[in-house]
Amino acid sequence: MDVEGKNLRRGWTTGTCAAAASKAACQALLGSEFPALVEVTLPGGQRPAFALAMEERDEGLARAGVVKDAGDDPDVTHGALIISTVRKGRPGSGITFRAGEGVGTVTRAGLPLSVGESAINPVPRKMIAAAIAEVAGPMADLEVEISVAGGELLAEKTLNPRLGILGGISILGTTGIVIPFSCAAWIHSIWRGIDVARAAGLSHIAGSTGNTSEKAVAAYHGLPEIALIDMGDFVGGMLKYLRSHPVERVTIAGGVAKMTKLAQGMLDVHSKRGMADLAALAELARDAGATEALAARIAAANTVAGAFEEAEAEGLQIGERVARLAWRTAAKALGRSEIALEILVFDREGRLKGRAPFTPSDHSDASSS
Template identity: 80%
Template sequence: MEAAIEQESKTLRRGWTTGTCAAAASKAACLALLSGRFPSMVEVTLPGGQRPAFALAMEEMGEGYATAGIVKDAGDDPDVTHGALIMSRVQRGVPGSGIVFKAGLGVGTVTRPGLPLPPGEPAINPVPRKMIAQAIAEVAGSEYDFEVEISVADGEKIAEKTLNGRLGIMGGISILGTTGIVIPFSCAAWIHSIWRGIDVARAAGLIHIAGSTGSTSETAVELHHGLPEIALIDMGDFVGGMLKYLRDHPIPKVTIAGGVAKMTKLAQGMLDVHSKRGLADLDALARLAAEAGAGPDLVQRIAAANTVMEAFGIAHEDGLALGDRIAALAWQTAAKVLSDPLIALEILVFDREGRLIGRTEFTPSSHSGSLPGSDVI
């Protein structure tokens, strides 16, 4: 993410989603199955009407089937699937069956409810399915009964770097994409993964989830509450993106957990807590310390600290519960977004070692409700 923000002022090359690559490979394989020859290049139509062309990286023809492969180019995005070989094996299907999708090696299978596809289905999302169907229709016309098996070389290994396991997608990666285009360093993919995590938790009947800004706070909140993995949402810097989705898709108990710097930013009203979106204000932190009872010398030392972490260390050495103050104000920021008395909200603040240094109690997140921890305000 740091690299992403540093690249914002540069012109970055866009790439293609796994769904686009699967559609192109399927079209080439279907054409080969029907004509006996693979094309040198294959074009597909994206949801926005664009028609990129792709060269085939592999081709194979056998008795009653054809397989084509395309190497995914994610452009300048640090996508874990960049360079992956996306393959489609096409064969004729049962008359009247339409297009039947199957998960080959390296493509996951849905095992939990709450996702756009029901359990048991290959993890080929709805938009890529439409793109594949359209691509096949361009070469097959009204002949529309095919079995399409999508596979990804080393897909199961690649999936270990994704959230698929947590979402209940087992055996490989998902074939994704809503526009067909990968926009470098886009926030959309991460935010959509947050939403899908919430959907899965709701479908499983969970009444408590925890969104964390990083791995340390996630491990800490998991241990603190004894939560199952399915209840843990990797929200990263996108606190607002998680809260806004929960506002429309509520869960009774929500914990927001994070380190001191990001929770301080949330306390200061920032819903995107990435370091490049605005720095935590140490002068404001010093003023909060003064309101919490810090003397002039301590206030001055906090304001002069190099980092928020150092400021918290200074406060801790002096016996000041600055973490509780930050947690209470962070709760106020988050509660304004949720604004739902049926959602009880809790804030937990952890240090770098995962020690709890600030918290609020679960409190209904009505905008007009009382602020938790008001005794420290």
């Protein structure tokens, strides 16, 4: 895979690794030797093969492990040992799943799994069942326990605790393949956060672009952690999901630079997608009463934060105008008249620099500058 001139290796999801380990363990449980290589079928039809990192047989069980290779993606589970322990199940039970050590358990509603279920997502479950069927047939009655060495510590670096998945990581994957630096995993985590908040009956959620703005908006509104959505740069990804999964009130909170980009029409506010237009910000400052000298300094500033500082040094607050224009961009993406939308603009210290108050997203008056 080529990204910006660099050849990046793709990797394998925890679900793929769990399927491979489960197939190998099942084969050993049924009396065969552990395979040197084990193949599994991915949802797209590909058939990768995996070497086993561990294999073990005991009375009534077989256990196999595969080390996850995430390719060149900065995945927290890269190098983790994904272990499957397979035992015979009750007659007629089919394939049942258990969370072993390092795999979480669902404790909040709103996720694709019921409360109390092992955090082994639906697609990995299907992959595991299909892999087992290749060696045991489609009617096998087996218990599959998935564990991850060190998974509880790894989970602290993920959104699992906030989503109510406790005790470890989730076994994930929709394609079976990890694409380096893909935004898909992050956007899916945004969606799951919204689902959990809605299932808990919350009427107000806040999406934040970073840690500072998240802490600031939580303090500003007194919001619980479950209401906080780590949307990062994906403002559009969050708002578009809310079209079909609405809540009563939505706050978008971010720093001056990212909210300026939102004000200028960008729904993905990552620096690689484009920089804020300082000349346009200078024009906005002129409309707010800036002198030509100040407007020139804003246009020539090194950063948006520097431009804000230039304006504030002369007593000009441009955050309110940025917030109103950001509201207009966000409201257009949201497109739900019954949702009240708010924009909060914070500086690096978490101080409020601009606000567009809660207004139904089809209310054009709130977007005037």
